[in-house]
Structure formats: C-alpha cells, structure tokens
Amino acid sequence: MNTPVAAQTSFSNLQAGSLTGKVVVVFGGTSGIGLAAAVQAKAAGAKVIVIGNDRTRAQQAAQAHGFEWRTADVTQSDAVHEALKEIPKVDHLVLLAGTFVAAKVLDGDVDYMRRAFEERVWASVHAIRALNGRMSSDGSITFISGVLADRPNAQGTAVLAAASAAMEALARGLALELAPIRVNTLSPGHVETPLLHKVLGDARDTVLPAMRASTPLKRLGTAEEAGAATVFLMANGWMNGTTLHIDGGVSLI
Template sequence: MSQLSQTPQQTLSSLQGTTTVVIGGTSGIGLSAAVQAKAAGSRVIVVGSNADRARQAAATHGLDGWRAADVTKPAELYSALEDIPQVDHLVLLAGTFVAGKTLEADLGYLARAFDERIWASIHALRALGNRLSSTGSVTFISGSLADRPNAYGTAVLAAASAAMEALARGLALELAPVRVNTLSPGPIDTPILAKALGDAKDGFVASVEASLPLHRLGTAEQAGAAVVFLMSNGFMNGATLNVDGGARLV
C-alpha cells in the first residue's frame, strides 16, 4: 500500500490500549486532554495537586485513576507514579502563573516557574525510568510568553517556558526513540487565567479579543485536542506546536 492510499487513521498512531498519565490533568487544558485521550481509547490517569479535585475529575469523566502530588516536591511525585506498571504517553501540563518583577519579587516564588516545569518534568521522567514505553511520547507545555515576553513581571516565567521547549528538543535526542514535543498555547480561557487575573480578567479578555486575528480566546478543548495530536502522530518529534490563534503575529 502506498503512502498516498493510506487513510488518515492509518497515518496516526492509535491510542487504543495505551496508558496515559497527565500531570496537571484535573482542570483546564490537562483535563480536556485527559478526556479526549480517554475517548481515543487510552487508559488515563490524572495527577493533580489536590486529592479531592483529582478524585472528582476522575469520577466525573470516567477516567481510570488519579493521584495527588505537589510537583515541586519530588518525593510526592515519585510516590504518585511508583505503582503504574507502564506509561505509553506522559503529559506534563502542571504549572501556575508565576508573575513578579525580577528585581522585586521573592526569589523562592520566582523559582517555582522552573520548579513546576523543568525540575518537575525531570523528576517525573526519572520516577518512571524504563517504565516509559520506548514507542510512546512525552508532551510538555510552554506558552506564548516563550516567543513574546512582556514587561509585566513575566520575565522568569517566559524563561521557564522557553526552557521547556529547549528541554523537549534535547530529550527528543536523549530519550530516542521516545518522542518529545511541546504544546505552546496562547490566550486560552481556563481556570488558571481567571485565578491569575481575578477582577482584571474581563479587561484582559477584551484587550486580547481586540488584538487577536480571530478576535476570541481559545478553549481548553482546542488546546487539549492539540495535546492528543502530539501524542498520536507518530512522526511529531522535537516540535513545538503553537495553538495561539495567531497571537505570535500581532
């Protein structure tokens, strides 16, 4: 059979029968990715910082398991992952919106940007070791700040986001044939946005909608679908997938 005669389903790697772990999978993009991966046939386990929310997310959406762990505490992360026999797809979407002026903010707080992303990812990979399938994938998250930092106290977060993309490219070589990619979402309407902006959210949304070519924010479902694409397309490797509504263009 020639490549041209293959159906789209044949060119994608099936998620049927696989096991997916989504760290940061109890709300927003992570939860949407978990639900969509489940619908695609994967056995899905979500890891969140709050046990009650993780339990509820798994029960509400018919997921296959849940764990609770603070990703900045390696011991909790190792404990959460130690009893999973094999993982085919590891998705790491945990991370809060760390914003503070570099010369003013508490350094311990700013360090969370890297602790929640770079070091949490490294500890998760070490915790799994050879239980991460060689035919599987790892998906990180960065964000549009990696390309378009601003002057509003996000320099360290922008650096951490860009570092995730660099880490993915390096690991695509180091962990080969495991595939490693990064999702870079733009302005997405998620709970973390509301939590970060509080009363300023409406004004921010109006400003973004006015400037974006699409004049609207993205949804968690759209970003989650991009995660599943990175998991299921067997030729995506070392890539950063921008789901930003054209935010990099304006």
C-alpha cells in the same frame, strides 16, 4: 477531489487507533487544557491517569470522566515518585502542571519566582526519572511552554518566559537523549481556562475583552482546542523534538 476527505479520515483513524489501550498519564489533568486532553485521550481509547495537586478536584475529575487519579506536588521529587510508583507502564506522559508565576526581577521574591522552573523543568525531570524503564519505547512525552517563550512582556513575566523557553529546549535535547521515545512541546496562546480566570481575578471582565480584541481571530482559544493539539502530539508518531504552536496567530503580531 476526494483526496483531502480521504486524508482527513485516515488521520482520524490513525489518531484514534494509536491511543487504543495505551496508558496516558497527565500531570495537571484535573482542569483546563490537561483535563480536556485527558477527556479526549480517554475518548480515543486510552487508559487515563490524571495527577493534580488538589485531592478533591482530582477525585471529582476521575469520577466524572472514568479516569484513575493521583495527587502530587510536582515540585517535590518524593511526591512525584510516590504518585507514579505503582504504574507498571506508561505510553504517553503529559506534563501540563504549573501556575502563573509573575513577579518583577528587581523586587520579586526569588523563592516564588523559582517556582516557574520548579513546576516545569524540574517537575519534568522528577517525572521522567521516576518512570525510568517504564516508558514505552514507542511512546511520547509532552511538555507545555506558552506564547511568552517567544513574546515576553514587561509585566513581571520574564522568569516565567524563561522557564517556558527552557521547556522547548529541554524537549529538543530529550528527544535525542531519550530516543526513540518522542518528546514535544505544546505552546498555547491565550486559552480561556480556570487558571486564566484565577490569574485575572476581578479584572477579568475588563481584561478578557481586550485580550480577545488583540488576537487575529478576535477570540481566545478553548481548552478543548489545546487539548486536541496535545492528543495530536501523543498520537502522531512522526512528531518529535518540535514545538506545536496553538495560539490563533498571536505569535505573528
């Protein structure tokens, strides 16, 4: 009867202990899921460095939560190298940066659509190359994909869906190429974040209730829930080369 409680306590202790004193770098750590993950990693004893593309927001997040901070445009290799160059060692690298790139293939601007891959695949390559030799061998890298990787739609998200699916494939390949460093992907469903509100704009008061109603749990996920899943991928040393779906069951319908 006590086994589930004991197992839960054991997991909590493992999760907290495994991050104590570790250096965690979170790209996209100044808002939304990235900020939530950074806050929870800090609470678990990690030294956290957040990197965002907006200097003011990065500084404010760092001051509010006790992080170190940097700024970088993740699509620029030189900027990523500059942001990481003075960090002597990184235990856990989290790459959650990226905008919502939506345009239909037949009439969308190609340079704009290309950002879906630049902000995800190539930004990850830039960061991993920049940290070559400075990642802990027992550390981890966490990417982000999203429900579009499995459930694309006809609303101009084909390229974004492809970039999301590419992150999952990249993680699986790198889990072998970079071993014993672990590489995983977080795949969130509809999570209520500042980015979602920005994307929906004036339509959010209409669209958000419909999105909630369309999910099995009749609500959206929270940044804190997705952040906790990110911390789990960092902390659990047996998670490797996998995609963790945290979507409230959206991928089932």
